[in-house]
Amino acid sequence: MKIEAAELRILKMRLLKPFRTSFGEQQDRFPLLLRLEIDGRSHWGECVAGEGPWYSSETVETAWLMLKDYLLPLVIGEDVPDVGALERTYAAIRGHRMAKAALEMTFTAALAERSHKSLAAFLGGSRERVETGVSVGIQPTIDGTLEIIGRHLAEGYRRIKVKIEPGWDVQLVGGIRERYPEISLMADANSAYDLEDAPHLAELDRFGLLMLEQPLSPGDLVDHAALQRRLRTPICLDESIESARDARHALELGACRVINIKPGRVGGFAESRRIHDLAEAGGVPVWCGGMLETGIGRACNVALATLPNFRLPGDISASDRYWQEDIVDPPFVLQKGGTIPVPLRWGLGVRVKTDLVERLTVRQELIRA
Ligand code: NPQ
Numbered sequence: 587m588k589i590e591a592a593e594l595r596i597l598k599m600r601l602l603k604p605f606r607t608s609f610g611e612q613q614d615r616f617p618l619l620l621r622l623e624i625d626g627r628s629h630w631g632e633c634v635a636g637e638g639p640w641y642s643s644e645t646v647e648t649a650w651l652m653l654k655d656y657l658l659p660l661v662i663g664e665d666v667p668d669v670g671a672l673e674r675t676y677a678a679i680r681g682h683r684m685a686k687a688a689l690e691m692t693f694t695a696a697l698a699e700r701s702h703k704s705l706a707a708f709l710g711g712s713r714e715r716v717e718t719g720v721s722v723g724i725q726p727t728i729d730g731t732l733e734i735i736g737r738h739l740a741e742g743y744r745r746i747k748v749k750i751e752p753g754w755d756v757q758l759v760g761g762i763r764e765r766y767p768e769i770s771l772m773a774d775a776n777s778a779y780d781l782e783d784a785p786h787l788a789e790l791d792r793f794g795l796l797m798l799e800q801p802l803s804p805g806d807l808v809d810h811a812a813l814q815r816r817l818r819t820p821i822c823l824d825e826s827i828e829s830a831r832d833a834r835h836a837l838e839l840g841a842c843r844v845i846n847i848k849p850g851r852v853g854g855f856a857e858s859r860r861i862h863d864l865a866e867a868g869g870v871p872v873w874c875g876g877m878l879e880t881g882i883g884r885a886c887n888v889a890l891a892t893l894p895n896f897r898l899p900g901d902i903s904a905s906d907r908y909w910q911e912d913i914v915d916p917p918f919v920l921q922k923g924g925t926i927p928v929p930l931r932w933g934l935g936v937r938v939k940t941d942l943v944e945r946l947t948v949r950q951e952l953i954r955a
């Protein structure tokens with residue numbers, strides 16, 4: 587497939603409500619979109635990098651720079667036959683997996699379309715719908731959190747994740763358990779703790795959490811393994827797993843019992859598949875995380891989550907969890923039983939609303955050979 591040209595865009599989109607995690611709060615999201623022109627057709631993708639280097643070292647600006655100056659010049663004007671060839675073209679570039687993922691996922695959706703397959707079918711998935719959960723940000727009060735959780739349960743979400751940080755953890759989870767003793771509940775710390783907090787985190791053990799996500803620093807697989815030995819609650823790694831190599835190391839060390847895969851974090855679908863397969867061989871379930879994506883990134887997450895070892899509900903919420911109006915048609919809607927149907931159309935599976943994208947664009951650049 588010959589990649590004829592590429593376009594980068596940054597949009598400005600207001601979240602319905604501010605989202606607060608242990609690393610900060612934000613209300614405006616600036617999604618970075620990529621459009622590839624292949625055989626005269628447009629193919630859209632999304633980079634999951636955040637506005638600042640808080641969740642990861644990559645940002646919208648670093649990803650823009652890597653794509654524009656390094657990644658896209660390697661492939662524009664080139665005939666790239668498959669994903670393996672694509673990955674080889676940029677194998678010498680270190681890191682920047684979110685920037686690489688945007689290119690790899692856009693290219694893969696184009697390959698799926700050319701093969702007359704849905705993205706899910708192209709990736710080898712078989713589910714017709716994926717189970718979804720919802721991620722609840724840090725709130726001013728526990729009562730307010732309970733109310734929000736009640737609303738999400740009424741909407742049909744199957745699993746609740748709450749963001750925690752020191753001072754907003756044991757009491758919060760205890761309060762939720764008192765009101766909702768039976769729900770599928772988990773907590774995500776986004777690296778807000780140290781190994782010295784192990785006795786405190788062990789207090790969470792009595793609440794029967796599905797898992798505790800990313801309690802310690804991203805690079806700290808060894809301390810996660812030590813912490814896991816002291817907790818009954820399974821540890822799930824998110825930020826720590828940037829590659830299949832990281833996943834292999836984490837599994838060998840016993841640093842986690844669950845892995846959150848975000849294709850946009852690990853370099854794309856092919857690397858996600860490798861992590862998925864390693865985890866499956868190790869008896870470790872995976873689930874698909876979320877990065878406050880638009881419908882473009884959401885479509886990628888939904889497709890990936892149709893693979894067999896995605897055995898837990900993901901953070902793949904409906905479009906209206908975050909957006910007044912999504913930039914894809916149809917938007918992703920929650921169905922009865924807390925599932926989202928997998929698009930059947932070839933390629934990405936949803937149409938990009940280019941008029942809306944145009945109105946939301948704050949920066950754009952066309953890149954040619
Ligand atoms: C997580 N997501 O699982 C992430 C964290 C996160 C849905 O909890 C801008 C860019 C804002 C990336 C907010 C969810 C973000 C972001 C939160 C990632 O850890």
Ligand code: MG
Pocket residue numbers: 774776799800824825846875
């Ligand atoms: Mg997380």
